[in-house]
Amino acid sequence: MSSSPTPPGKTPTSVTPLILSRAVKPVETDPSVTQGQPAAAAGPALAPVARPREPVLSAVAAAAAASVQPAQTASQSQPPGQALPLAAVARPLSDSGEFAASEEERKFLCLLDDGTLLVAEGHEMNPFVLSYCARLERLNCHYTTRLVTLDAIRRSYQGPRRDGSAERIDHTRMQVLAKNLIARACDERASDIHIRVNRFSTEILFRIHNELVRISEQTREYGERLLATLYAAMSSVSDNTYKPNERQDAAIGDRDKLPDRLFGVRIATAPTSVGSVMVLRLLYNDAGEATALTELGFTVAQANAFELLAQQPHGMNIISGPTGSGKSTTLQRVLTKQLREMAGSIHVITVEDPVEYPIEGAVQTPVVNAPTEEARSLAFAAAIANAMRLDPDTIMIGEVRDRASAQSALRAAMTGHQVWTTVHANGALAIVDRLVDLGLPIAMVTDESLVTGLISQRLAKLLCPHCSRPLAEAMAQLDMGLVARVRRAVGARFDAVRVAGPGCPHCKNGTVGRTVVAEVVRTDATFCELLRAGRKPDAQAYWLSELAGQTVAQHALEKVAAGLIDPRMAERVVGPFMPGSGGRPQPLGSGYGT
Numbered sequence: 001m002s003s004s005p006t007p008p009g010k011t012p013t014s015v016t017p018l019i020l021s022r023a024v025k026p027v028e029t030d031p032s033v034t035q036g037q038p039a040a041a042a043g044p045a046l047a048p049v050a051r052p053r054e055p056v057l058s059a060v061a062a063a064a065a066a067s068v069q070p071a072q073t074a075s076q077s078q079p080p081g082q083a084l085p086l087a088a089v090a091r092p093l094s095d096s097g098e099f100a101a102s103e104e105e106r107k108f109l110c111l112l113d114d115g116t117l118l119v120a121e122g123h124e125m126n127p128f129v130l131s132y133c134a135r136l137e138r139l140n141c142h143y144t145t146r147l148v149t150l151d152a153i154r155r156s157y158q159g160p161r162r163d164g165s166a167e168r169i170d171h172t173r174m175q176v177l178a179k180n181l182i183a184r185a186c187d188e189r190a191s192d193i194h195i196r197v198n199r200f201s202t203e204i205l206f207r208i209h210n211e212l213v214r215i216s217e218q219t220r221e222y223g224e225r226l227l228a229t230l231y232a233a234m235s236s237v238s239d240n241t242y243k244p245n246e247r248q249d250a251a252i253g254d255r256d257k258l259p260d261r262l263f264g265v266r267i268a269t270a271p272t273s274v275g276s277v278m279v280l281r282l283l284y285n286d287a288g289e290a291t292a293l294t295e296l297g298f299t300v301a302q303a304n305a306f307e308l309l310a311q312q313p314h315g316m317n318i319i320s321g322p323t324g325s326g327k328s329t330t331l332q333r334v335l336t337k338q339l340r341e342m343a344g345s346i347h348v349i350t351v352e353d354p355v356e357y358p359i360e361g362a363v364q365t366p367v368v369n370a371p372t373e374e375a376r377s378l379a380f381a382a383a384i385a386n387a388m389r390l391d392p393d394t395i396m397i398g399e400v401r402d403r404a405s406a407q408s409a410l411r412a413a414m415t416g417h418q419v420w421t422t423v424h425a426n427g428a429l430a431i432v433d434r435l436v437d438l439g440l441p442i443a444m445v446t447d448e449s450l451v452t453g454l455i456s457q458r459l460a461k462l463l464c465p466h467c468s469r470p471l472a473e474a475m476a477q478l479d480m481g482l483v484a485r486v487r488r489a490v491g492a493r494f495d496a497v498r499v500a501g502p503g504c505p506h507c508k509n510g511t512v513g514r515t516v517v518a519e520v521v522r523t524d525a526t527f528c529e530l531l532r533a534g535r536k537p538d539a540q541a542y543w544l545s546e547l548a549g550q551t552v553a554q555h556a557l558e559k560v561a562a563g564l565i566d567p568r569m570a571e572r573v574v575g576p577f578m579p580g581s582g583g584r585p586q587p588l589g590s591g592y593g594t
């Protein structure tokens with residue numbers, strides 16, 4: 001604690017705080033922040049948590065500390081009543097726990113976890129203060145007294161999330177760190193930032209190409225303050241009070257607070273058994289530049305199918321896939337392309353909860369946050385009904401997730417609109433089951449003029465062309481079952497199959513982004529009739545043979561055979577390869593029935 005201020009003319013023993021602050025902010029690597037810190041906070045990295053009861057360093061200090069003494073020791077340069085630099089980093093101990101003070105006592109004093117006892121000036125002999133000090137001495141707790149104003153006492157209990165000026169400074173400092181963190185995640189092309197506040201530490205992870213990568217470890221306090229800052233100072237929700245003990249959702253929409261590449265950040269927080277977790281979903285705005293679906297990984301045939309779907313005056317087109325499978329990006333490209341081709345002569349309106357990506361030329365309407373799931377559902381359905389009255393040509397509904405939104409989407413299609421939406425289902429054909437589960441009549445769901453497109457998509461990692469290796473050369477390290485499955489599935493193209501390399505300057509761990517593997521069904525009368533009759537395998541076979549369909553698994557296998565995807569990564573996305581699945585009609589796992 002050599003950094004503690006030693007006022008001139010005082011012996012160091014009388015002023016050195018004996019207790020390490022829990023709130024010491026050690027791990028900060030950003031020099032701009034460390035410079036801005038009060039000297040007392042520049043503690044050693046990852047200092048062990050020292051409790052106020054720890055042994056005293058010297059007898060002199062003990063004697064000096066154990067008695068109530070004037071404030072000048074630790075704060076000579078700071079008259080009582082000034083803003084509390086310590087309050088920005090130290091936390092109250094006397095609000096709860098073994099050093100808890102009574103409500104009356106708390107009006108006049110506050111014990112901080114850096115060993116400072118704040119006492120209201122003029123109340124040194126107040127019976128509440130005296131009795132609390134006596135209690136501390138019984139607990140063998142050593143402290144340094146500082147005289148401050150009553151208001152400073154009150155503020156010191158308000159914690160890091162209130163409106164005190166010291167806290168504002170803290171938020172500003174943390175905002176710089178938060179912005180840097182988000183910018184760094186952008187550079188890495190991360191889709192999410194995970195911040196886990198644990199019992200003694202904070203872990204920060206990025207999700208890059210769908211995998212979590214550990215970025216840094218910080219103190220618990222650092223994490224708590226980062227979360228509070230991200231929520232309270234950066235988000236744009238109406239009630240921006242961060243409550244670590246509640247589940248909360250928010251968003252950062254203010255472009256000034258975000259790197260240029262981001263359109264917004266979605267925030268979700270929840271308490272955990274040891275602390276709390278916050279996940280930030282980064283919404284990139286650069287996808288709007290390009291409109292080609294083939295760039296995302298769709299085949300030319302699939303892109304053409306989308307084109308035809310977009311040209312139909314009405315009908316519902318539904319994209320399914322798990323969270324993070326790129327559905328929103330696909331929708332954004334389809335609608336952007338439609339708007340550009342029509343030179344803005346059509347009215348595209350979106351109903352989203354919340355708006356995920358900007359679509360140039362579209363009217364995007366977010367659904368206001370509702371407190372309960374039921375209210376949300378009602379608000380969403382009402383927003384769709386409202387959108388229909390706004391004279392749209394095309395409506396994009398962020399997600400059909402309950403009966404109300406499913407019915408609204410169907411109604412929009414029935415009244416002559418083109419509808420694009422997403423749903424959680426395991427395959428293109430499974431969308432039909434899902435819509436029936438949501439309460440839509442099967443007769444309508446299998447009406448080829450109402451439901452025109454069924455799409456399912458996943459994302460698989462794309463191999464780095466610079467460091468990937470032929471499978472044939474890596475066989476010794478691979479599971480023989482996998483090698484046999486690949487050989488059976490791709491046949492003569494086995495030699496072109498490649499696996500991930502060790503990573504190189506061109507890539508991250510051997511991969512360079514992700515590519516879509518998909519199935520796109522344009523419904524027709526026969527296909528719908530088979531579905532309506534409950535003959536799903538026949539509908540699937542008809543689609544594959546007569547409509548030149550390709551399942552997600554077949555699409556993935558194509559990419560494996562072309563050396564674009566590692567077969568292990570492909571199997572993780574679409575399941576084990578089946579014999580013959582590289583060939584023509586072959587009902588496969590993710591295409592059907594799940």
Ligand SMILES: [Zn+2]
Binds near residue numbers: 464
């Ligand atoms: Zn590489």
